[in-house]
Amino acid sequence: MICWPVASMGNEGVLVQCLRDPRAVLSLDPSGWDLLIRQGRRANLLGKLAVLLSDSGLMSLLPASPTAHLLSALKMAERQNAAIHWEVSRISEALRTIGVDIILLKGAAYVLAGLPSSRGRTFSDVDILVRKSEIIDVESALMIHGWQGSHHDEYDQRYYRKWMHEIPPMLHVRRGTTIDVHHGILPETARIQVNTQALLDCPLPVKGFHNIFVLKPADMVLHSAAHLFHEGELDNGLRDLADLDTMLRHFGVEQSFWFGLVPRARELGLLRPLYYALVFSMRIFNTPCPQSVVAELKAISPSWVFRWLMNACYTRALRPNHASTHTGGTWLARKALYIRSHWIKMPVRLLVWHLLHKAIKTPAKENQFNTQNKKLDAQ
Amino acid sequence: MPEAKFFLQSTDLVFRVFEDEDLAVVYDPRNGSTHLFSIVAHEIYQLLASSPASLQELKISLFQRFSDDDQEMISTAVDTAFVQLQCADLIDAVAN
């Protein structure tokens, strides 16, 4: 039996403390602020922190230098919000000709639905969900309007198309933006079979567009939970959990949301991710959750061994991936979750093949460094 | 056959003209793009903002407006500005 040290609340870091209670910033000294800004930047939550501080009426009380970084992150987020609107309008235009409706997922959905989780948030690409039968038409229409496929490696193509739940990301030649086209919210090869049809059947329309939709509240929360608790790379884990917390608070104002949540999770096959989402959101962000739902959670919880392991892993991995929050076991925790995510995405024989292939290919990180170096050279 | 009429894709463009110059910079709030146009493009924009018009109608308006200037020169300037606006996705033909 592996023994994990029990993570104490104190190790969660100043960022989580301040997200939970923005007034905590008032007692920070300069080195505390230094750490807060760095953790916030690493976790891609600086913009969100700025929004919380602004909403709490605290911005004018803060020291000038950290405030500049908060405002900088906010500006970037606002700019990206505006850019997402335009991007979605171009996508809508491109797909109008083939009469296909699409559902926006994740960040783009938060923006177009005007949700609080869009505020202060940055985005890297647009994710859309379409029916599997319409994927070829969608891909063609996008290509006609300037998007090009990426990942030309034959293996990568097969990885995405056959095994995962999306086609390889497409890049727009002029705007440089990326679109991820999904036909499911979890890979086809996943051990959990999600009822995608039920998801596609009742989305909500988006104002101003005929062919753009978003998931209804419970589905949006469940998708976010499924994504987070199946994801291997958890650099944005805390941010995604913060999105979940914001959504639960926003949608949770309506009692009907809570009544329908567990039954809908059951219908979609997403009880386990919902369990983790609620448990960790309550634990890390004190998300208010009705007693009735907490009781239902007990009924759907995994065995105590899993609970203990998952707790040990996620409590560490959901902290900002910054040296200041690393404790004994952090590296192992992140590695374990990375492996788990692949394990639940694929059957074992495919997993071994996939990991072998990745190990042989040139690491992508060097390309990232080269790109950054090129930018610097351009100065 | 009646000439095609054109309309503005956005009436929210922000123009900035500099004194004594024949160039204008334009900001498109829809997508954050910035363009450099001739000031004739500004004139065309203002005309189309009130109603769609054909290329010929636009030229005639400007001939009347700048009656002192050479019509050939105005016509060329309008053609150029028109292309600039089209390339920037700012005007489109009215569907029949």
Added chain:
Amino acid sequence: MKVSELSKHALFAILQRGELCIDMFPFVVRVRSDISELAEDIGRIYQDFPVLDSNCFTDFHVEVSYERGVRRWFRPLARFYFDGRPSFIPLPVDQAFPMLEWGINWCVAAHSHSFLIVHAAVIERQGVAVVMPAPPGSGKSTLCAALIGRGWRLLSDELALYDFETKQLYGMARPVSLKNQSIPIIQAHTPAAEITSPVPDTTKGTVALLRPPSESVQQVKIPARPAWIILPHYQVDADALLEPLSKGKAFMLIAEQSFNYNVHGREGFEAVGDLVDSCECFEFTYSRLSDAERVFDDLLARRING
């Protein structure tokens, strides 16, 4: 306390601990390094800069350290880190100081959206400033280095920080980056100038860094009011020629040379418009630095005399 007040030994020790906090107004940069030659370069070229207590708030945590592994002993490499994350490919360790400078430029340009940041040199005299936007090959760093050797104040040779509210410019007054032929030219032009030993074979050619004038560093908190936008063109054997540049074109030039124009949206558009409106705009072709000094002095005299 200034960097110059630290002994060589103390400076290197503080650097190794990652506790060297240099005040590069309007930012504070914390530096870590285990490279002794880099410590010497910092000690020399940053000597006039204030050092702050390590408990201060720092805007950017940077590190330039030896790459681990076998290479440490045979043609060693150094890598730049931003807040503990490696960035960029490793380079030969003799490029450590240029790498630190490029790295700090990147940190500022990528994260400081409270300013409009333009890739341009800014120099100031008698309260008014020249902005020289920097497309490649313009020779702006050489021109900048020459003019600050003749009494102009250095704000920056790379990053013009435009304040939206005050409509004035800041610059950090950091070392000026010289390339290839500029190095001997400036050495001849300003014999008293302190320049690092040239480092060959970088991606930009041979590179050296010029120590900023003490007065420029002392006055770094004083912003400058922009009065001229001048696009320089170095052309062999050319006579000096100052020609008006249309404001529309100057606008597009500034916007294109800006690192974060797009982030600012409408506000950026209006700010660049205001900047261009408030300046006389020129293109300047030259080959002799003495011509450049004369032309810039004439512009200043015309301005002062109304």
